[in-house]
Amino acid sequence: MTVARRLVSTGVAASLLLAAGCDRDAAPQTRIVADGDPGHGRQLIAEVACGVCHIIPGVRGAAGTVGPSLAGFAERNLIAGVLPNTPSELARWVRDAPSLVPETAMPPMPLSEDEAVNVAAYLLTLR
Amino acid sequence: MSPPISSRCARAAAVVGAAAALAACDGPQAALDPAGPDAEAISTIAWVMFGGAAIVFIVVLVAVAWALRARRAREGRGLIIAGGVVFPLVVLTALLVFGLTVSSRINAEPDDALTIRVTGKQWWWQVDYLDAGEPVLTTANDIVVPVGAPVRFVLTTDDVIHSFWVPSLGGKLDMIPGRINETVLQADVAGAYRGQCAEFCGDQHALMAFTVAATDDFAAWLAAQQRPAAEPVTDLEARGAALFLENGCGACHTIRGTDADGTIGPDLTHVGGRPTIAAGTLPNNQGTLAGWIADAQAIKPGARMPSFDRLAGPELRALAAYLASLE
Numbered sequence: 485m486t487v488a489r490r491l492v493s494t495g496v497a498a499s500l501l502l503a504a505g506c507d508r509d510a511a512p513q514t515r516i517v518a519d520g521d522p523g524h525g526r527q528l529i530a531e532v533a534c535g536v537c538h539i540i541p542g543v544r545g546a547a548g549t550v551g552p553s554l555a556g557f558a559e560r561n562l563i564a565g566v567l568p569n570t571p572s573e574l575a576r577w578v579r580d581a582p583s584l585v586p587e588t589a590m591p592p593m594p595l596s597e598d599e600a601v602n603v604a605a606y607l608l609t610l611r
Numbered sequence: 612m613s614p615p616i617s618s619r620c621a622r623a624a625a626v627v628g629a630a631a632a633l634a635a636c637d638g639p640q641a642a643l644d645p646a647g648p649d650a651e652a653i654s655t656i657a658w659v660m661f662g663g664a665a666i667v668f669i670v671v672l673v674a675v676a677w678a679l680r681a682r683r684a685r686e687g688r689g690l691i692i693a694g695g696v697v698f699p700l701v702v703l704t705a706l707l708v709f710g711l712t713v714s715s716r717i718n719a720e721p722d723d724a725l726t727i728r729v730t731g732k733q734w735w736w737q738v739d740y741l742d743a744g745e746p747v748l749t750t751a752n753d754i755v756v757p758v759g760a761p762v763r764f765v766l767t768t769d770d771v772i773h774s775f776w777v778p779s780l781g782g783k784l785d786m787i788p789g790r791i792n793e794t795v796l797q798a799d800v801a802g803a804y805r806g807q808c809a810e811f812c813g814d815q816h817a818l819m820a821f822t823v824a825a826t827d828d829f830a831a832w833l834a835a836q837q838r839p840a841a842e843p844v845t846d847l848e849a850r851g852a853a854l855f856l857e858n859g860c861g862a863c864h865t866i867r868g869t870d871a872d873g874t875i876g877p878d879l880t881h882v883g884g885r886p887t888i889a890a891g892t893l894p895n896n897q898g899t900l901a902g903w904i905a906d907a908q909a910i911k912p913g914a915r916m917p918s919f920d921r922l923a924g925p926e927l928r929a930l931a932a933y934l935a936s937l938e
């Protein structure tokens with residue numbers, strides 16, 4: 485089966501090269517407002533599937549309408565109309581919204597503190 | 612002389628295309644990355660057929676090139692008999708014998724294998740663990756099996772034709788109304804494999820997937836699953852348990868140990884411990900549970916569960932917290 489393995493790894497390498505050049509959803513790198521890694525944040529958003537409730541530009545399949553669209557979120561002044569939209573407040577919000585706004589419908593999400601910082605960093609690239 | 616640009620491009624495209632196609636060939640759902648004896652046999656046959664066909668193809672091309680270059684016409688009778696009759700006869704017979712020998716390993720009937728009945732439904736899978744033909748556990752979508760042991764799958768459907776396929780473990784088998792099909796699968800490597808409905812079955816066919824997890828600790832898993840649902844611990848979970856009954860969820864779902872005993876949708880007794888919800892469509896967490904309850908019809912339009920879009924925020928969270936706690 486070594487031939488198969490080699491074919492597969494060549495395939496992987498080739499398609500990585502391919503993919504590297506055509507990722508048009510890539511997180512904009514020009515203005516990073518917050519600490520954290522927006523690219524990783526975007527990946528986490530896809531993994532925990534925030535998109536069941538939100539429209540999130542740049543995240544495939546994120547078309548939910550249970551909560552507000554997060555398009556242009558970096559320009560937003562307030563989070564949920566209540567908290568100032570700073571990187572640290574936003575990181576707390578995406579991890580545990582009910583601790584900040586008890587009446588919210590948004591559940592606590594399975595993100596560590598560091599992961600939440602990355603998720604916030606991605607949302608703050610959305611202009 | 613270097614080839615013209617267009618043919619170089621075509622060649623590059625072909626190489627890249629083949630590479631890209633192969634790149635998808637390992638991971639949790641890959642017939643070329645077998646994790647059990649059936650899948651192993653199938654992939655061996657596939658590679659031998661592929662190799663054999665490649666050799667024959669090359670031989671034919673060489674013969675064509677040779678014929679084109681040969682100066683004068685040849686007396687071809689002997690060649691035609693050798694290449695056109697003897698060669699295919701020998702090669703095809705050899706391949707047939709090889710294929711039959713290897714495939715006889717597939718679906719060998721074990722004497723006393725664990726039996727799991729999987730019933731296809733638009734668009735999810737009901738999973739019953741059987742003992743002497745009687746269900747001893749009913750769950751859904753996320754199947755758990757012991758590692759390294761054969762498991763007999765008894766396959767049927769409640770509505771239209773579906774097809775049960777876990778490429779990493781074996782071949783696909785249709786689920787046909789009014790019939791019962793059986794297959795035996797074995798996972799030799801602990802891990803999680805992905806399966807997919809392989810027969811178009813309506814709008815949400817593409818979102819009808821499932822997982823098979825092979826574990827060393829199957830007996831403990833089964834015993835835990837057979838226990839009734841966990842009692843709510845926090846106030847939020849208790850509120851969720853009450854809301855579950857108030858909103859009529861129990862008309863379609865069973866949670867053992869409560870009044871909910873519906874059978875139209877998946878059994879939710881231990882839903883919090885499953886890796887996915889809505890038949891492999893979403894990862895399982897409080898967010899996806901809440902999102903599914905609020906808007907199932909947007910996520911999987913036509914699924915047999917309504918969107919509960921009149922719940923207040925904290926009610927939605929309570930339901931999600933309760934279901935997540937049912938491990």
Ligand SMILES: [Cu+2]
Pocket residue numbers: 731734772773774808809810811812816819
């Ligand atoms: Cu199906």
